[in-house]
Amino acid sequence: DAKTTQPPSMDCAEGRAANLPCNHSTISGNEYVYWYRQIHSQGPQYIIHGLKNNETNEMASLIITEDRKSSTLILPHATLRDTAVYYCIVRAAPPLRLTFGEGTQLTVNP
């Protein structure tokens, strides 16, 4: 699986959009970009995934650059409950193994 790079921490004001970047410059053609988050002392929660097109669901939007070397997870209206560690994972489908990096600690402030 391709390696990913994320900032260790980010802050966001409640109600504003949270934009979480992820670099995956070694991604190969058959690898997907997945995002999970982990709220303190809970198991990770699946958010969204994509291959090359931008994706949107009820939780977030995923923007993947045309060269696929980076992506951005967008939480359009962050709430305090979105405070969590967000993990960007690149891997081939099906998910035979999910390996987690250090992720980004997002803190949403009132």
Place this chain on the structure above:
Amino acid sequence: GAVVSQHPSRVICKSGTSVKIECRSLDFQATTMFWYRQFPKKSLMLMATSNEGSKATYEQGVEKDKFLINHASLTLSTLTVTSAHPEDSSFYICSARGHLGQGDTEAFFGQGTRLTVV
């Protein structure tokens, strides 16, 4: 999304005893289950992968005789920490993927088990 239930959520045991953690997929057939451990302020570390009816595949450095994994059915996998010691104290998390309707599911996670060995 699909539901994965992990039990117990917390357990305290004496050093030298064994502890069993259960992971169940409640609304889908889990053909593959993954077990992770997580130390405080650290990321998740994959311990092993198990496919239903097969022996688990352990990651490098994980003792298979200490961490026994059973995946005997499509809805249940268990992790047994044998002869637990204080250094085994950690947050253990299971994940499952499989079949739901016409397609395969993504990997969904249990809520984790906090193991404290005293």
